[in-house]
Amino acid sequence: MGLYDRDYVQYNYRPRHTNPTGFPSITPVVKILLIANIAAFAIDQIMGGQISMLCALINEPLTRSLELWRFVTFQFMHASVGHILMNMIGLYFLGTHFESKWGSQRFLAFYLTCGVVGGIFFFLFKIIGFIGPGVLVGASGGVLGLLAAAAILSPQFVVFIFVFPVPIRMAAIVITIMYGVNVLSGGQNAGGDAAHIGGMLAGAIYCWWPKIRRTKFGQFVRSSTKDFSSHKPFHSQPEHPNTVTQAEIDRILKKIHEEGIHKLSQRERNILKNATKKEREKNRH
Secondary structure, three states: OOOOOOHHHOOOOOOOOEOOOOOEOOOHHHHHHHHHHHHHHHHHHHOOOHHHHHHOEEOOOHHHHHOOOHHHHHHHOOOOHHHHHHHHHHHHHHHHHHHHHHOHHHHHHHHHHHHHHHHHHHHHHHHOOOOOOOEEOOOHHHHHHHHHHHHHHOOOOEEEEOOEEEEHHHHHHHHHHHHHHHHHOOOOOHHHHHHHHHHHHHHHHHHHHHHHHOOHHHHHHHHHOOOOOOOOOOOOOOOOHHHOOHHHHHHHHHHHHHHOHHHOOHHHHHHHHHHHHHHHHHHHO
């Protein structure tokens, strides 16, 4: 079987998590998150908002930041039907994509972490004076972290703004600028937009981290966090194309399919590059 004969490198390959209608089949963690958010919203509405006040992030007084459970629970509270509807649509489409790509555990950790970072930004912008006292609820931090990840890793995505299809990278840039302007000007929902920026930044840093690690800054961070008992410098070993087996190439292609090309090490990239070059040269003869 040639390098380009495998199903997951074909242009028209349909991932297993896509059903015949073209909509993604719901994945396990996304399903749980949708149910939890909708149930929390319904119960909160029945109880007149009492649950929200126990679970929301409140930035005044700042000692509220010590109530650490709120950094998770606020992500399951929503202010209105429109608010939860928009967030759940984003969670469904983006969440199923990344849970299928990354696996349930990694996806959930990413999603909740982006939300937590959004909550931290909510307090940080309060401390530096860009936003006033307020309450933060909603899954937007996690959802926008997913949007940032999609803009970086899956630029083929298209989002609809009103009825107009917009490439996801363009949409991400535009809404980031809008959020930034609104926060700096102290506009309506500036606190929410501070959380949006935090979630998107967390998602972007996560996706860019493999590249950051290869910079001088990344090397400094790695060397600073090494075990003090280890003094052996890291030496990259050159890969000899002739020693690479077909099984190794298959493993790398499978890794791209399951985890994304950004997860490849430099060694794996070199192997794939050499294998691709050989395959193309062979096809010319």
